Amino acid sequence: MSMNQPVVVIGMDPHKRSVTIEVMTGDETVIGHARFTTDTDGYQQMLGFARQWPHHTWAVEGCEGIGRHVTQRLLADHEPVVDVPAKLSARMRMFATGQGRKTDDTDAHSIALVGVRIAGLHPVVSNAQLEVLRLLVTDAVASARNTSPRSANCTSFCWNSSPVARRRTCPQPKPDDCSPP
Incomplete structure (x- = not known):
């Protein structure tokens, strides 16, 4: 990334x-604000606005x-998205405005502030990405049952790399499955 084009939230x-929406730089300077409809035309206008x-x-x-x-539409267009929990944006709204009154403008501002200030927000992945991961983990688990060292390490890799997949499809690894190759 070049220094003359900073990352914005x-x-x-x-x-x-x-x-x-509200566009904010890393130093919390608001550089854009707009409202769009969610129909096809409004969505395309929003994408055009954001691609500045x-x-x-x-x-x-x-x-x-x-x-x-x-x-889901943003993810289909390969846009990076992080999830801002409603409680976190509500707390930010209280601290940023000094009161809890909700308007669309103050909500968008609070959400942008959370995106700029809070590290570790969860990136959102598309359902297609989750399906691919599920298939990989299912295949790895099936391979691990063959007890080959390589397949056991694959199960260990899947177990340690994806908490989402682990919750949905991975069995608990056995201690001997997690040994290095």
Whole structure:
């Protein structure tokens, strides 16, 4: 990345038929603000607006809830998205504004602040990526049952590298499965 094009965070407050976004730099300078509909035309306008900043990350509140429909479209367009928990943005709104009044503008601002200030927000992956990971883990588990050292290490790798897949498909590894090759 070049120094003249810094990474920006685009905070999004999603609703069923519209989204409010705020674009913020790493030093918390607001450099853009807009509201778009979530129909095809509005979504395309939003993407065009966001692409003014080539190095951006979307911070979306409720990626698995009210923001799911927009998040999945962003992921399909290969846009980087992080999930901002609603409780975290509500706390940020209280601290940033001094009061808890909710408006779409203050919500988008709070979400962008969380995206800039908080390290370790969970990146959102598409359902297709999760399906590929599930298939890899399922194959690795089946291979591990053959008790070859290579397949056992593959199970160990899958177990240690993906908490999402581990919760869904991986059995607990046996102590002898995790030995190095």
